[in-house]
Amino acid sequence: xxxxxxxxxxxxxxxxxxxxxxxxxxxxxxxxxxxxxxxxxxxxxxxxxxxxxxxxxxxxxxxxxxxxxxxx
Numbered sequence: 001x002x003x004x005x006x007x008x009x010x011x012x013x014x015x016x017x018x019x020x021x022x023x024x025x026x027x028x029x030x031x032x033x034x035x036x037x038x039x040x041x042x043x044x045x046x047x048x049x050x051x052x053x054x055x056x057x058x059x060x061x062x063x064x065x066x067x068x069x070x071x072x
Contacts, residue, residue, distance in 0.1 A: 003039050007032050023070060026063035033059055 010032050017025030033055040040049035 003035060007036050007039070010035075023063070023066050026059050026066060029059040030056060030063070 010028060014025050014028040014032060017028055033052045037049050037052035037056065040046070040052060
């Protein structure tokens with residue numbers, strides 16, 4: 001229950017940071033996705049864990065794109 005609560009609370013922070021268009025919101029989503037991916041592997045739900053693995057890749061690419069856009 002602690003990991004579930006952690007990911008839920010951090011997701012709310014991520015949504016808030018996204019609304020404010022902070023670059024750091026991508027880091028928050030990466031952390032949420034890593035914890036959730038591990039949690040679903042632990043709960044023996046590999047399809048959802050794989051989905052969150054894909055979300056990690058998307059968040060890393062989003063972070064890199066936003067950082068590149070902010071530099072220009």
